[in-house]
Amino acid sequence: xxxxxxxxxxxxxxxxxxxxxxxxxxxxxxxxxxxxxxxxxxxxxxxxxxxxxxxxxxxxxxxxxxxxxxxxxxxxxxxxxxxxxxxxxxxxxxxxxxxxxxxxxxxxxxxxxxxxxxxxxxxxxxxxxxxxxxxxxxxxxxxxxxxxxxxxxxxxxxxxxxxxxxxxxxxxxxxxxxxxxxxxxxxxxxxxxxxxxxxxxxxxxxxxxxxxxxxxxxxxxxxxxxxxxxxxxxxxxxxxxxxxxxxxxxxxxxxxxxxxxxxxxxxxxxxxxxxxxxxxxxxxxxxxxxxxxxxxxxxxxxxxxxxxxxxxxxxxxxxxxxxxxxxxxxxxxxxxxxxxxxxxxxxxxxxxxxxxxxxxxxxxxxxxxxxxxxxxxxxxxxxxxxxxxxxxxxxxxxxxxxxxxxxxxxxxxxxxxxxxxxxxxxxxxxxxxxxxxxxxxxxxxxxxxxxxxxxxxxxxxxxx
Amino acid sequence: xxxxxxxxxxxxxxxxxxxxxxxxxxxxxxxxxxxxxxxxxxxxxxxxxxxxxxxxxxxxxxxxxx
Numbered sequence: 001x002x003x004x005x006x007x008x009x010x011x012x013x014x015x016x017x018x019x020x021x022x023x024x025x026x027x028x029x030x031x032x033x034x035x036x037x038x039x040x041x042x043x044x045x046x047x048x049x050x051x052x053x054x055x056x057x058x059x060x061x062x063x064x065x066x067x068x069x070x071x072x073x074x075x076x077x078x079x080x081x082x083x084x085x086x087x088x089x090x091x092x093x094x095x096x097x098x099x100x101x102x103x104x105x106x107x108x109x110x111x112x113x114x115x116x117x118x119x120x121x122x123x124x125x126x127x128x129x130x131x132x133x134x135x136x137x138x139x140x141x142x143x144x145x146x147x148x149x150x151x152x153x154x155x156x157x158x159x160x161x162x163x164x165x166x167x168x169x170x171x172x173x174x175x176x177x178x179x180x181x182x183x184x185x186x187x188x189x190x191x192x193x194x195x196x197x198x199x200x201x202x203x204x205x206x207x208x209x210x211x212x213x214x215x216x217x218x219x220x221x222x223x224x225x226x227x228x229x230x231x232x233x234x235x236x237x238x239x240x241x242x243x244x245x246x247x248x249x250x251x252x253x254x255x256x257x258x259x260x261x262x263x264x265x266x267x268x269x270x271x272x273x274x275x276x277x278x279x280x281x282x283x284x285x286x287x288x289x290x291x292x293x294x295x296x297x298x299x300x301x302x303x304x305x306x307x308x309x310x311x312x313x314x315x316x317x318x319x320x321x322x323x324x325x326x327x328x329x330x331x332x333x334x335x336x337x338x339x340x341x342x343x344x345x346x347x348x349x350x351x352x353x354x355x356x357x358x359x360x361x362x363x364x365x366x367x368x369x370x371x372x373x374x375x376x377x378x379x380x381x382x383x384x385x386x387x388x389x390x391x392x393x394x395x396x397x398x399x400x401x402x403x404x405x406x407x408x409x410x411x412x413x414x415x416x417x418x419x420x421x422x423x424x425x426x427x428x429x430x431x432x433x434x435x436x437x438x439x440x441x442x443x444x445x446x447x448x449x450x451x452x453x454x455x456x457x458x459x460x461x462x463x464x
Numbered sequence: 465x466x467x468x469x470x471x472x473x474x475x476x477x478x479x480x481x482x483x484x485x486x487x488x489x490x491x492x493x494x495x496x497x498x499x500x501x502x503x504x505x506x507x508x509x510x511x512x513x514x515x516x517x518x519x520x521x522x523x524x525x526x527x528x529x530x
Contacts, residue, residue, distance in 0.1 A: 016520075017520060017523050017524060017527070019523075020520070077527075077528075078524065078527035078528065079524075115516075116513075116517075117512070117513040117514075117516035117517045117520070118516055118517075118520055119520075120520055120521075120524060204524060204528075207520075207521045207524060208521065208524070208525055210521070211518065211521040211522070211525070277525060277528075280528075
């Protein structure tokens with residue numbers, strides 16, 4: 001863009017998202033009543049493929065002839081930048097030109113109805129021809145009293161002049177608006193492309209850092225709350241005792257700790273993402289600044305200020321990540337403590353159950369032994385009774401004459417056979433009824449009884 | 465649900481609240497009620513501002529990540 005109304009004395013940049021609905025409204029408000037003229041896109045002065053955005057081109061320019069004001073809409077990656085550029089008359093001092101232009105900027109801002117919530121940031125850059133350090137500080141002090149300047153020497157190859165300076169006006173930040181002053185004899189490359197690119201990265205970094213700082217405030221609160229609750233649970237479980245082994249309490253504590261662990265895990269993820277984003281933007285800032293900074297012992301206060309500021313944000317995000325990992329470790333340890341207590345509770349219940357089972361088995365064994373002894377005694381009594389009544393019955397049926405002729409040993413054997421058969425049969429039959437199945441004892445008893453009765457009858461007949 | 469959509473809905477809810485409270489302030493018959501509604505309008509507008517700022521930043525971060 002040609003400098004046909006004198007040198008650029010100020011530029012005001014307004015940054016928005018490209019797809020923001022406020023952009024057309026803002027553009028219309030700023031360019032209302034001005035003559036629109038197309039313009040060649042700005043060049044960054046770097047070879048294509050260098051890796052830079054190459055997006056900041058002034059595609060639409062509004063130029064109002066009388067007041068030397070130009071408006072440009074450019075694109076920088078996902079950002080849109082509305083650039084208001086003011087050109088002055090050479091006969092006045094930089095200070096008086098700046099004062100006049102600042103009033104114009106305020107008027108333009110008022111007309112645009114800038115919505116600070118939607119826009120991503122604003123910057124006012126006041127430009128002078130090549131001034132010495134003292135002259136620049138003196139001129140800036142006249143416009144911004146009680147403010148410090150953070151000076152960065154710019155590489156003469158891009159800044160124009162022998163020793164161009166770029167300074168950040170510290171303590172003049174108004175909301176999202178930053179102020180810079182620039183001393184360069186041929187400032188157009190800086191004003192049109194390099195400084196907006198650096199500035200847009202600064203704005204983005206500022207926005208993301210602020211967003212993550214707000215998130216971090218909530219995360220720190222959550223972490224402190226979790227630490228407090230974990231500490232309380234651990235104290236209660238490990239130190240205080242009480243109803244430590246109450247199953248309902250254990251269940252509740254595990255549920256609470258698991259929820260806390262989940263909160264810390266998601267917070268940790270957020271903080272890690274924040275650190276990655278800030279680090280990425282921080283590298284972008286270094287990259288954007290690289291062609292601007294002069295090398296070889298030159299002053300670098302402005303860029304140092306911003307890099308230190310965002311390095312500090314990065315360090316805070318990383319430190320919070322470490323704190324979250326530590327808290328997560330505590331929550332994990334607390335979960336392990338509660339789980340151990342659950343295991344102990346279960347082990348105790350199992351031991352009690354085992355002791356109970358052993359007692360039941362011992363009692364059962366004793367009962368079995370007693371029952372066996374009773375069975376033996378009952379069997380013996382049964383044998384004796386059956387023996388006696390069989391003998392008496394035999395004697396009664398066949399009479400003394402026949403009975404007395406049967407040899408005693410045979411009598412004993414036959415009657416004992418019947419008694420033994422009856423005793424075995426009784427017990428075997430009882431077992432068969434219990435098992436619902438005939439067993440060998442029943443058949444043996446039946447055979448024994450039949451054989452003994454047959455012997456009894458045979459002996460009776462033989463001795464008749 | 466996407467967080468951007470959630471914030472957009474929340475902004476709309478804040479705007480609706482502002483409309484309601486403004487109406488309340490207009491209809492209020494005593495100064496105490498009117499100032500109360502105006503205070504509420506201020507709070508809701510501040511909420512809307514915060515939400516819009518967060519929305520813009522989130523879109524910026526998302527745009528960078530995509």
